[in-house]
Amino acid sequence: MVCHSVFNYSLYMDSTTSPRKRYAKTLERRSAVARAALDIVLEKGHRALTTAEVAARASMSETAMLYHFPTRDHILVAAMELADQEYRAILTAEFHVLNGGNSDWPPPAMAHLTLDDQATTRLFLSLSAEAVDPGHPAHSYLKAHHEQVVFEFAEGVRRRQAKGLADPALDPDKVGRQMMAAWSGLRMQWLIDPTLDLTSAVSQAFLALNGNPLMKFKQQLTELMSTSQ
Template identity: 40%
Template sequence: MTSRRGPYAKTRGREEAVGRVAYELVRSAGHRALTMTEVARRTELSEAQLLYLFPSRDHLLVAALVHADSRSDQAARERRPDPGTEPDASLARTINHELADPASLRLFVSMAAEAGDPEHPAHRWMTERRARITLSYATFLRRLQADGWAHPDVDPEQFARQFMALWDGLQAHWLIDPSFDLGAEVGAGLRALARRDAMLARVAINQLL
């Protein structure tokens, strides 16, 4: 068996440690306060070593987002839905739970805007993330259709793109005006894009026939 130890494993471990520290700093003080010097100090790396791993502050911010995504994915795997809860209500509860970390959300919205530049470090990360999430949302919609919750005529790929755009847009709006219930708004968007009400009407008509 080939050992996973060695220079690559050591470098990977350092990158993950830097991402964790960068995330912690963003969460405690906001992404604008993040400095290469502080990250190097907390990870016990020289600034030269840090620059070798992450050539710029923007690279560090992307590393913080990677760590935030990893935490979110882990929480999603561990979360158990309440029996009998509607998908839109379950989604709303999950979203509002994650709002306990608004600093990471601000960083995400900021990097999403920067990612439009192909030369920016966030571009590749955002491109890969969107491809992965689009696939996940399409799979989610197919599951809802199989369960009879979503209308069968909704195209999964189109739904995935539109749902991602709706969610991202509402997040950006909520950061400016947090007076509305973000979870409820995204849940309502899910219901509309999945054509839940049309599905209920279809079921009711079939029961009358």
């Protein structure tokens, strides 16, 4: 006897694949909003961004957009995250153009990108100031972001120490955090006073934090002592 199953496989397939489709659609919509928001920031600055314009550019209703991004701040965070992704990709290329591929010494490439993108820098520093509130939408992202940058700076210090380019007595993790503080502070000063030579200021600060003046003094002292003998 042939038993005909009453189980409908097509319904089973639909039930298992539709969540994936919905997830893909959600990612597509979130990406569209982030792209639209970042474009507005680059064109007009983050203060000019409105939820209505972002929704229009993302080709969705404002209600649908606010389902994914409840507030304007959430939209700005999405724009900042996208900007950070693009910044990192470009920074890698800049290392090769400005640093000869040397990722141990980031100031020239970092400053060059900042000088070319004042709008994103303003957004980043503005959200950083507001994100000190643990309840702010940018808090978790920026906390993780800062820790990652500190780690990368610290790794750069370790590589420079191994090459004899940084004081071996320094604690790379502490120096990495100090470099992050210097980088944030100098960018803020540059936004307030664009006459500041950002590349030079960052390079000098990083050299000092890496112990280069002390190393140079020790080298000169050693050379002086050797010639006097």
